[in-house]
Every structure is written in structure tokens, then in C-alpha cells.
């Protein structure tokens with residue numbers, strides 16, 4: 001989304017995580033996606049790719065010097081504690097000692113509840129305008145909601161639900177959420 005918003009043309013190589021192409025591992029041995037390659041530059045974290053894109057073009061000021069540390073704070077909370085709870089919720093078989101109720105209670109207390117409070121006070125995480133914080137976080141909230149849509153629908157997260165729906169219905173999200181053919185080094189290089 002950040003790349004499309006910034007108007008940066010990219011060649012997208014959708015890969016199979018079960019069969020990672022050697023060309024990916026050659027530039028980024030850690031083997032996670034996304035990875036962006038631009039001339040001699042390799043960026044291996046999605047948040048860094050987003051910031052890289054916005055530093056080139058940011059027509060609606062999703063990121064600025066005054067807001068960067070606030071946005072970093074939301075992203076750190078997302079990538080740390082919330083991502084851990086999301087994994088517990090998505091893959092309960094991997095965490096046999098953790099009760100579902102405990103995961104949900106923690107997710108509400110640490111992350112979803114505070115987001116809901118923030119969105120009750122203002123339409124976006126940082127206030128009246130959309131920012132990189134909204135764009136960086138909503139895909140994770142989407143994943144959480146998708147584990148058990150009935151639970152999410154009946155939850156008290158009214159403002160989170162509205163915010164998520166708006167993002168999912170945005171032309172930018174819809175425009176980038178396409179199916180891409182899987183890249184294979186041998187056939188295409």
C-alpha cells in the first residue's frame with residue numbers, strides 16, 4: 001500500500017514460502033517476506049520499506065518528523081506483544097499450554113482495547129488524519145478479526161470495527177490486494 005500510495009513502480013515477485021527461490025535467499029538469507037531490492041539497496045523489513053517509500057513521496061503526510069516517534073510506538077506494540085498474541089490465536093496447536101480466553105483477554109487489554117479508545121476519541125490513530133500508523137497496523141487487526149469473525153463481530157470494539165471496515169473498503173487496499181502469479185527463478189530468469 002505504501003509503495004502504491006507513493007507512486008513507486010515495482011515488479012512484484014510473489015513467492016512460495018515452502019519453496020523459496022534462491023534469488024530471494026541470495027539477497028536476503030533470513031528468508032522472510034517482504035524484501036525490496038532497488039539498485040544496490042536491500043530492505044528486509046516491511047516497516048522500513050513503507051518508510052523508504054514515504055520518504056520519496058508522501059502526498060497526504062502519512063509520516064512526518066513530529067509524528068514518527070508516535071507511529072514507531074504503535075508499530076513496536078503491534079510487532080511485539082500483539083503479534084505474539086496473534087500467533088497464539090492463529091496457531092493454538094503450537095501453544096497447547098495457553099488458553100484461548102487468556103489470549104483474547106490479553107489482546108483486548110494490551111492492544112485492541114487501547115486502539116478502540118483512541119479511535120473513539122479521533123477517527124484515526126494519530127488524530128483527525130490518516131497516518132502510517134493506521135496503514136501499518138490494520139492488516140494485523142484484520143488477521144486477528146479473521147480468526148473468528150463471529151467473536152470479532154460480537155465484541156465491544158465498535159470503533160475498531162468501523163476503522164477496519166473503512167480501510168478494507170478503501171480503493172488503495174482493494175487495488176493492491178490482487179492474486180499474483182508465483183515467481184520461479186528457473187522459468188523466469
Ligand SMILES: N[C@@H](CCC(=O)N[C@@H](CS)C(=O)NCC(=O)O)C(=O)O
Nearest residue numbers: 017018031032033034044045046047
Ligand atoms: N518483521 C518482518 C516479518 C516478516 C515475516 O515474518 N514474514 C512472514 C510472512 S508474513 C515470512 O516471510 N515468514 C517466513 C516463512 O514462513 O518461512 C517484516 O515486517 O517484514
